[in-house]
Amino acid sequence: MAIIRHNNKEHSVEAPAHAQLYNVLRTRCEDLSVRFGCGVGHCGACTVLVNDQAQSSCNTPLWSVDRAEIKTPKDLQNDPIGRVVLEAFLSEQAAQCGYCINGILMRLTGLFKSNANATDDQITQALMRHLCRCGAHSRIIRAAKSARSQLSSATAT
Numbered sequence: 839m840a841i842i843r844h845n846n847k848e849h850s851v852e853a854p855a856h857a858q859l860y861n862v863l864r865t866r867c868e869d870l871s872v873r874f875g876c877g878v879g880h881c882g883a884c885t886v887l888v889n890d891q892a893q894s895s896c897n898t899p900l901w902s903v904d905r906a907e908i909k910t911p912k913d914l915q916n917d918p919i920g921r922v923v924l925e926a927f928l929s930e931q932a933a934q935c936g937y938c939i940n941g942i943l944m945r946l947t948g949l950f951k952s953n954a955n956a957t958d959d960q961i962t963q964a965l966m967r968h969l970c971r972c973g974a975h976s977r978i979i980r981a982a983k984s985a986r987s988q989l990s991s992a993t994a995t
C-alpha cells in the first residue's frame with residue numbers, strides 16, 4: 839500500500855509496490871489526463887509532477903512516490919504556473935492532435951516552477967525527450983516562450 843496526494847487529494851492505494859504510477863493514476867485515481875505512449879520513459883507523454891519535478895510516470899514505481907505530491911494535467915488550471923502555460927498553449931494553438939501536449943505542459947510547468955526565466959536553450963533541453971508525431975514543435979516552442987515571458991515579467995514586478 840502507498841499513500842499519494844493526487845491533485846491535492848489523498849489516496850491510499852492498494853497496489854503492488856512495483857505498480858507503475860501512470861497505471862495507478864489512470865485506474866485507481868480515474869485520471870485519464872495522464873497519457874500513455876511508449877511505456878519505457880522515452881516519449882514524455884505520461885509526464886506528471888512529483889513534488890514539483892517533472893518525471894515520466896510509466897517508469898515510476900509506486901513505492902518511490904509514497905507520500906509524494908502528484909500533479910497531473912487534469913488539475914493544471916488550478917496551478918498558478920500551470921495555468922499560464924496552459925493558456926499560452928491555447929492562445930498559440932500549439933496542439934494538433936494534442937496527444938503529446940499533456941506531458942509537455944507538465945514538463946514546462948516543472949521547468950518554470952524551478953526557473954521562471956529559463957533560457958531558450960533550457961526550454962529546448964527540457965522538451966528534448968518529448969515526441970510529437972504531428973511535428974508541432976515550432977508552435978510548442980513558441981507557446982513555451984510566450985509562457986516564459988508572462989511568468990518572467992510577473993516575477994520581475
Ligand code: FES
Nearest residue numbers: 875876877882896
Ligand atoms: S509513456 Fe512514459 S515516457 Fe512514453
Ligand code: FES
Nearest residue numbers: 934938970971972
Ligand atoms: S500534437 Fe499530435 S503528437 Fe503532438
